Amino acid sequence: xxxxxxxxxxxxxxxxxxxxxxxxxxxxxxxxxxxxxxxxxxxxxxxxxxxxxxxxxxxxxxxxxxxxxxxxxxxxxxxxxxxxxxxxxxxxxxxxxxxxxxxxxxxxxxxxxxxxxxxxxxxxxxxxxxxxxxxxxxxxxxxxxxxxxxxxxxxxxxxxxxxxxxxxxxxxxxxxxxxxxxxxxxxxxxxxxxxxxxxxxxxxxxxxxxxxxxxxxxxxxxxxxxxxxxxxxxxxxxxxxxxxxxxxxxxxxxxxxxxxxxxxxxxxxxxxxxxxxxxxxxxxxxxxxxxxxxxxxxxxxxxxxxxxxxxxxxxxxxxxxxxxxxxxxxxxxxxxxxxxxxxxxxxxxxxxxxxxxxxxxxx
Ligand code: F6P
Numbered sequence: 001x002x003x004x005x006x007x008x009x010x011x012x013x014x015x016x017x018x019x020x021x022x023x024x025x026x027x028x029x030x031x032x033x034x035x036x037x038x039x040x041x042x043x044x045x046x047x048x049x050x051x052x053x054x055x056x057x058x059x060x061x062x063x064x065x066x067x068x069x070x071x072x073x074x075x076x077x078x079x080x081x082x083x084x085x086x087x088x089x090x091x092x093x094x095x096x097x098x099x100x101x102x103x104x105x106x107x108x109x110x111x112x113x114x115x116x117x118x119x120x121x122x123x124x125x126x127x128x129x130x131x132x133x134x135x136x137x138x139x140x141x142x143x144x145x146x147x148x149x150x151x152x153x154x155x156x157x158x159x160x161x162x163x164x165x166x167x168x169x170x171x172x173x174x175x176x177x178x179x180x181x182x183x184x185x186x187x188x189x190x191x192x193x194x195x196x197x198x199x200x201x202x203x204x205x206x207x208x209x210x211x212x213x214x215x216x217x218x219x220x221x222x223x224x225x226x227x228x229x230x231x232x233x234x235x236x237x238x239x240x241x242x243x244x245x246x247x248x249x250x251x252x253x254x255x256x257x258x259x260x261x262x263x264x265x266x267x268x269x270x271x272x273x274x275x276x277x278x279x280x281x282x283x284x285x286x287x288x289x290x291x292x293x294x295x296x297x298x299x300x301x302x303x304x305x306x307x308x309x310x311x312x313x314x315x316x317x318x319x320x321x322x323x324x325x326x327x328x329x330x331x332x333x334x335x336x337x338x339x340x341x342x343x344x345x346x347x348x349x350x351x352x353x354x355x356x357x358x359x360x361x362x363x
Contacts, residue, residue: 312331
C-alpha cells in the first residue's frame with residue numbers, strides 16, 4: 001500500500017467569494033475520499049516563506065461554504081521571486097523561492113494547491129518549474145484568467161453590480177440625472193458587460209472598446225429628445241478614451257501589479273455634465289463586489305474546482321490548473337499564465353445583442 005499523500009493549500013492575491021468553497025472541497029475530498037493529510041498555508045505565499053500554517057481537518061472546514069473571504073487569509077504582496085526586504089534602510093527585492101520550497105520539504109508536502117488569479121498562478125508555475133508539485137485553481141471576480149471560460153467569484157460580483165444598477169435606476173429616473181456606476185475588472189470588461197446587460201444599463205463602457213465622449217453625449221441627448229430624461233452608465237474601472245489613458249487611483253507598494261485603477265466615473269461624469277447640461281452623480285462599487293457570501297453558482301463552481309484539483313493530485317497531474325471549457329473541467333498547463341489577461345472579445349455575442357437593443361458602448 002502506498003503512503004497517503006500530504007497536501008497543502010493556499011489562497012493568494014485579492015480575495016473573492018467562493019474561496020472557502022474551494023478550501024472546503026479540497027480538504028473534505030482529500031481526507032474523505034483518499035485519506036490524505038491537509039495543511040492550510042496562512043496568508044498566501046507569505047505563509048510559505050514564514051512557515052505560517054495549520055493542519056486542516058474536516059471540522060475546520062465545516063460551515064464555511066457560504067462565507068465570503070478566505071479562512072486561510074491572503075495577500076497580494078508576496079511574490080516569492082521578487083520579495084521586498086529591508087537592507088541598510090533601503091528596500092531591495094530578492095528571490096526567496098528556495099526558502100519557501102525548503103519549508104514545503106520540511107512539512108513533507110507532496111503537492112501544493114495554489115488558489116488564485118494570474119499573479120498567484122504565475123508564481124505557482126515558477127514553483128512547478130523548480131520541481132514543486134503544484135495544482136492551480138483559478139479565481140477572480142474579474143473573470144480574466146486565461147485558459148478557463150469562467151472563474152468563481154465572477155457571478156457574485158455581477159450579481160452585486162447588477163443590483164447596484166437596479167438601485168441607481170430609480171433614483172436616476174426620479175431626479176432626471178446621469179448616473180454612473182463604476183465596477184471592477186482591471187483590464188477586462190466582463191463585470192461591466194454582464195452587470196450592464198443584467199441591469200439594463202443604457203451605456204456600457206469596457207476597456208476593450210475605447211470610448212469617444214462626444215458619442216456618449218450625443219447618445220444621451222438623443223435619449224432626452226425621445227423623452228428619457230435619465231441615463232444609466234455602467235463603467236469598468238479600466239476604461240480609457242480613444243487615444244487616452246486609464247485612471248489610476250493609487251500605486252500599491254510591492255504589489256505584483258502595482259497600479260490600482262479607480263475614479264474614472266467621477267471624471268467622465270463631470271465631462272458629460274458639461275457636454276449635456278444634465279446633473280450627474282457617480283458611484284464606485286469597489287470592494288462591495290468582493291465581499292460577503294458567494295452566490296449558489298460560485299459555491300457550486302468552487303466546490304467542483306476543488307474536487308477536481310484533488311483528482312488531479314490523485315492522478316499525479318502536476319503543473320496544471322483546473323479550467324472550464326464548454327462546461328467541461330479540463331487540465332490547463334500553468335505555462336498559459338504568460339499570455340496576459342483574458343479580455344472580452346469586441347465581437348462577443350452579448351455585445352452584439354446589447355447593441356441590437358440600443359445599448360451604447362461609447363464607440
Ligand atoms: O483583481 C481583482 C480586483 O478586485 C480588481 O478588479 C481590482 O482592480 C483590484 O483587485 C483591487 O485590488 P485591491 O484589493 O488591492 O484594492
